[in-house]
Amino acid sequence: MEIGVVAAYFPPEVSAAAVRIGPFVEEWASQESCTVHVFAPRSENEASDAYANYPNVRIHRVPAGIADNTRSLPARFLSEVALCFLVFWRSLTVKVDVYVTSSPPFLIAVTTLLVSLISRTPFVLDVRDLYPEQLFSYKVVSRDSWFGRFLQWLERQVYDHALLVAGVTEGLTRYIERRTSTDVVLIRNGIDSRQFYRRRHRATDGGLAKGERTNFDEFVILFHGTLGRSQNVELLLTYAEHVKQEREENVTIRVIGDGPKADVLRCGIENRNIGSILEYIGRVDFDEIPDLLNRADVGFSPRVDGLVNETAFPVKVYECLGCGLPVVVTPKSEAGRYVERNEVGFQHRNGDVEGIHESICRLKENPKLYKEYSDRAVRVAESFDRHKLGRKLQNEIASRLW
Known part of the structure; x- marks a missing residue:
């Protein structure tokens, strides 16, 4: 052929x-x-x-x-x-x-x-x-x-x-x-499973894969990808504000990527004084993304409302699952239903900041539950x-x- x-x-x-x-x-x-x-x-x-x-x-x-x-x-x-x-x-x-x-x-x-x-x-x-x-x-x-x-x-x-x-x-x-x-x-x-898979890191967790941890000295929530029209940057900022107000210890929201909404994110971090919670790294080489995913704990895929995003299954969700990260998805969508049905993450409507925080805290405060979600994520990703x-x-x- x-x-x-x-x-x-x-x-x-x-x-x-x-x-x-x-x-x-x-x-x-x-x-x-x-x-x-x-x-x-x-x-x-x-x-x-x-x-x-x-x-x-x-x-x-x-x-x-x-x-x-x-x-x-x-x-x-x-x-x-x-x-x-x-x-x-x-x-x-x-x-x-x-x-x-x-x-x-x-x-x-x-x-x-x-x-x-x-x-x-x-x-x-x-x-x-x-x-x-x-x-x-x-x-x-x-x-x-x-x-x-x-x-x-x-x-x-x-x-x-x-x-x-x-x-x-x-x-x-x-x-x-x-x-x-x-x-x-x-x-x-x-995903290309030769790149996106769960690894071990000596520096961050004593040589343990994320699914084997017994505690979290730092809990990293990661957004990665293009900051374009589909991405709900406002929710990233609002959630970071919520984490700060709740005085949630050892939580970092890390954003990797660039695009048309990057300036909205930068200005929001400065104007809301949330730089201690929301860390914006910017664009990185694609080859670095699997390692950065493996140094995080939960993937976050917030998208704006509308038919296009309700029928979407963002690539970042697959990449997170391959690296053993449970995923939080907004709005309620095909991707959200999939991660909930397979118990590898949670979905919420846009604006449900308290619900998002509750889901993330369930994983942060229960290492046994986190391990179950992480292990299932790795298994699920094998078919993709x-x-x-x-x-x-x-x-x-x-x-x-x-």
Whole structure:
């Protein structure tokens, strides 16, 4: 099988799209009968080195890339258009059996549709977030405007012409199934289990894994990821204020990441005088995140209300579970129901600061209960290895191609 991956992001880039598709490509290319052609933007590093052990991977770079999320929307849009134009022409130069692309960005999905129609080659769409629904939810575009209606028409065209659509959550797949007759399958997001696993640390806990602790000299609640529109930064600030008012000892809320809401967080910490509770580290290299997770005790995934986030299962939740961290999720959502059902965390509505604190204190004050949650988190995460998920997606594709 010859697979053409049309990617807006690809390793060594460490965006959500890149860290999902990278292990998929590795899994597909590990088979002698499969060759993978990747059409992706330029990289400052030589990406082919990362795939030196995969002779079946061919990476075709184009001299463009999408502006980062600190830039204005017009700048990001124009850079995305330039990338899609170049990837479009490059993709047509290599004959493959099927194209695979991941959305967002939504324009790369539309680009792959055009490549598919011109080359008469089927394509598979992997959907991680709902677009244009995100634009409507955050009022970037009006749903009833001519442009909003045009985006909805494009969305239906992409779904209807795909060989297969894969969605990362149950809610997302149900949403897509209501809009198309194309087959839709659930391929969850997951983690690379070679990176995100529970470790031991001599410096912090005497060589014990977090699930083996008998007490907590410092209890670290960790948020990590992009500080974008979906993240409830106000709740992070409000909860830190609550911890300070309760005079809860030895509790630190640690935030790792950067993005459009970073300044809101910085100003909030200063204005509310909560720097002793809320520690903002900022952006770190992706390779450092597993170690920082292992030096924390509970993962926190606060997102704003709305359909998009109620059907979400953030990648950070999988990463926390892989490292043995119980997770607190807001608002009540698919991810929240999952962690509650499997007893690896808690979900709360936004604004329920006292309930969030009560859940966290249950774990902090009961090391035996904490160990049970941590051990279950590690076991649950085993089914979310991205290489296994990549193999599942390939089987779904093959069953429809041949």
